[in-house]
Amino acid sequence: xxxxxxxxxxxxxxxxxxxxxxxxxxxxxxxxxxxxxxxxxxxxxxxxxxxxxxxxxxxxxxxxxxxxxxxxxxxxxxxxxxxxxxxxxxxxxxxxxxxxxxxxxxxxxxxxxxxxxxxxxxxxxxxxxxxxxxxxxxxxxxxxxxxxxxxxxxxxxxxxxxxxxxxxxxxxxxxxxxxxxxxxxxxxxxxxxxxxxxxxxxxxxxxxxxxxxxxxxxxxxxxxxxxxxxxxxxxxxxxxxxxxxxxxxxxxxxxxxxxxxxxxxxxxxxxxxxxxxxxxxxxxxxxxxxxxxxxxxxxxxxxxxxxxxxxxxxxxxxxxxxxxxxxxxxxxxxxxxxxxxxxxxxxxxxxxxxxxxxxxxxxxxxxxxxxxxxxxxxxxxxxxxxxxxxxxxxxxxxxxxxxxxxxxxxxxx
Numbered sequence: 001x002x003x004x005x006x007x008x009x010x011x012x013x014x015x016x017x018x019x020x021x022x023x024x025x026x027x028x029x030x031x032x033x034x035x036x037x038x039x040x041x042x043x044x045x046x047x048x049x050x051x052x053x054x055x056x057x058x059x060x061x062x063x064x065x066x067x068x069x070x071x072x073x074x075x076x077x078x079x080x081x082x083x084x085x086x087x088x089x090x091x092x093x094x095x096x097x098x099x100x101x102x103x104x105x106x107x108x109x110x111x112x113x114x115x116x117x118x119x120x121x122x123x124x125x126x127x128x129x130x131x132x133x134x135x136x137x138x139x140x141x142x143x144x145x146x147x148x149x150x151x152x153x154x155x156x157x158x159x160x161x162x163x164x165x166x167x168x169x170x171x172x173x174x175x176x177x178x179x180x181x182x183x184x185x186x187x188x189x190x191x192x193x194x195x196x197x198x199x200x201x202x203x204x205x206x207x208x209x210x211x212x213x214x215x216x217x218x219x220x221x222x223x224x225x226x227x228x229x230x231x232x233x234x235x236x237x238x239x240x241x242x243x244x245x246x247x248x249x250x251x252x253x254x255x256x257x258x259x260x261x262x263x264x265x266x267x268x269x270x271x272x273x274x275x276x277x278x279x280x281x282x283x284x285x286x287x288x289x290x291x292x293x294x295x296x297x298x299x300x301x302x303x304x305x306x307x308x309x310x311x312x313x314x315x316x317x318x319x320x321x322x323x324x325x326x327x328x329x330x331x332x333x334x335x336x337x338x339x340x341x342x343x344x345x346x347x348x349x350x351x352x353x354x355x356x357x358x359x360x361x362x363x364x365x366x367x368x369x370x371x372x373x374x375x376x377x378x379x380x381x382x383x384x385x386x387x388x389x390x391x392x393x394x395x396x397x398x399x400x401x402x403x404x405x406x407x408x409x410x411x412x413x
Contacts, residue, residue, distance in 0.1 A: 021069065022064065022068075022069060022071050022106075023069075023071070023110035023111060023218050023222075024062075024070065024072075024073055024105075024106060024107075024108055024109055024111070025070050025071065025072050025073065025111045025112070026073045026075070026092075026111070026112045026113070027039070027072055027074045027075065027112075027113050027115060028112060028113070028114045028115070028130075028131060028134065029077060029114060029115030029116065029146075030077055030115075030116065030117065030120075031076075031077030032077065032117065033077065033115045033116060033117040033148055033149075034115065034148035034149055034188055035074060035077070035115050037148070037188045038113075038115060038146070038148060038186065038188040039063055039072055039074060040189075041188040041189060041201060041204055042068065042072070043063060043065060043068065059075055059076045059087065059088050059091045060073060060075055060091055060092065060095055061073075061074045062106060069208075069211075069212055069215070070110075070212075070215070071106055073109070075088055075091075075092065085134075088134065089134045092134055092135070093136075093137065095107055096108065096109060096137065096138070096229070097137075097229060097233060100226055100229045100230050100233065101233060108222055108226065109135060109141055109222070110141070110142075110215070110218040110219060110221075110222045111141060111142050111143070111211065111214060111215075111218045112131065112135065112142070112143045113143075113146045113207075113211075114131050114143060114144070114145050114146065115146045116147055116148065116159075116163075117147075117148055118147040118148055118149045118150040118151070118155060118185060119149050119151070119155070121155065121158065121159065121162065122162075123159075123162055123163050123166040124166070125166065125169065125170055125173075128166060128170045131143065131178060132174070132176055132178055136176075137225065137228075137229055137232075138225050139221075139224075139225055139228075140179050140221050141179065141218070141221065141222075141225075142179055142181045142214050143178055143179055143180045143181060144180070144181060144182045144183075144184055144207070144210060144211070144214075145163050145180055145182070145183045145184070146184055146186055146207060147163075147184070147186065148186055148187075148188060149187065149191070150185030150186060150187055150202075151191055151193075156185045159183075159185065160183050160185070163180075163183050164183065167180050181210075182210050184203055184207050184210060185202075185203050186201075186202065186203030186204055186207055187199055187200070187201050187202045187203060188201060188204065189201060231346065231350070234279050234346070234349070235342065237279045238276045238279050238280070238342045238345075238346075239342075239402075241275045241276050241279070241338060242272065242276075242334075242335060242338030242339065242342065242399075242402075244272075245268055245271075245334050245338060246331050246334050246335040246338065246395055246398075246399065247331070247392075247395060248268055248334075249265055249268055249269070249330040249331050249333070249334035249335075250327045250328070250330055250331035250391055250395055251327070252264055252330060253265070253326045253327040253328075253330020253331065254324070254326060254327040254330075254391075255323070255326075265330060265334065268334065269295075269296060269299070269333075269334055269337050269338075270292060270296070272334070272341075273291075273292045273295065273337065273338070274288075274292070276341050276342055276345055277291075277292075277341070277345050280345040280348070280349040281349060282345050282348055282349065287348070290360055291341065291344055291345075291364075292341070294360040294361050294364050295337045295340055296337070297361065298361060298364045298368055299333040299334075299336060299337045299368065307372070308329050308332060308333070308372070308375070309325065309329055311372065311375075312325050312328060312329070312379070315379055315380065315383075317383050318379060318383060318389065320389050324391060327391050328375075328379075328391060328394065331395050331398075332371065332375050332398070335371070335398060335399070335402075336367070336368045337368075339367070339371065339402065340364055340367040343367060344363075344364075344367075374398065375398070378394060378397050378401070379394065382394060382397070
């Protein structure tokens with residue numbers, strides 16, 4: 001397997017400069033919970049009610065000023081409806097990924113304030129699940145539950161105990177846990193009970209202080225998440241190259257050719273691998289060309305010419321035309337070449353390997369061999385269901401298994 005030798009600073013450490021003075025606080029909450037009032041009280045303006053924040057989308061606005069040590073990213077209120085919740089989540093995912101892609105510090109998430117109307121006296125599991133799902137990419141983001149409209153001391157104590165119990169129950173049931181760091185009751189605006197009795201603003205200083213205390217840790221957690229999102233975006237882009245090229249290669253491969261000399265696939269595979277290298281910011285050079293040349297060599301001879309064709313012919317019940325076998329081989333070799341180059345270029349991008357002195361042919365042969373069991377298993381699965389063999393269906397299943405493996409690895413991380 002590839003040797004893991006750290007070589008200088010990984011390139012992905014440069015994707016976003018986190019030396020910004022401010023952190024970004026995402027505000028979530030049910031409709032009518034008082035998020036706008038909270039924002040206005042902290043800013044000392046009426047910005048939220050007038051829509052004077054930076055409107056990023058219909059569902060997201062950013063509020064900040066020079067004196068405030070954090071930005072506030074406001075979303076529309078949570079509703080108990082699948083489509084509306086999904087729209088907000090999709091907008092937020094797009095917003096954050098755009099921030100990573102374009103190196104925009106004001107589109108990252110460092111912390112969450114989840115605002116709950118303190119007069120409602122309810123923290124249900126559906127709402128907690130929403131908090132987690134809406135920031136699924138941002139692992140372990142610190143959360144502060146903010147009970148707005150906390151007018152009564154009795155209600156404040158009851159709400160805090162209720163929230164603690166709800167969080168304990170949620171975390172006991174779910175693998176992905178909510179990292180709730182504090183529960184803070186606030187009154188954002190003077191509440192007039194009677195003509196002579198009122199409840200003044202309170203708790204805002206506690207909320208701001210606690211947010212500042214958590215800021216250094218929140219930045220560290222965000223840095224790790226940014227790297228993960230950056231790699232995920234690059235894997236998705238690389239995967240598009242692999243998928244498109246695999247189907248194209250199978251189409252070309254259906255034309256009878258001798259695969260040990262299948263130079264007809266070389267331009268297609270070279271274009272794919274150069275595209276993957278560019279995705280990872282690996283410029284054309286001796287190492288890049290060496291990797292591509294060795295992948296073409298291994299794929300064109302060791303796998304396609306010697307191993308894979310013989311393996312396919314020996315699968316019981318796999319009695320198909322030579323053109324179908326050629327199409328399978330062309331698709332699999334291209335798929336394996338794409339996967340191998342993705343792994344290698346990602347490791348170069350992250351600084352996980354030192355490119356000097358590596359036996360590329362040996363390392364690439366090992367990578368190629370890892371995909372053979374999947375090929376055989378998928379063919380056996382498809383043959384057991386019907387007597388015919390559909391090359392398009394085979395490629396779809398192969399690529400789906402690859403995507404599922406990637407998702408499982410990301411979830412484990």
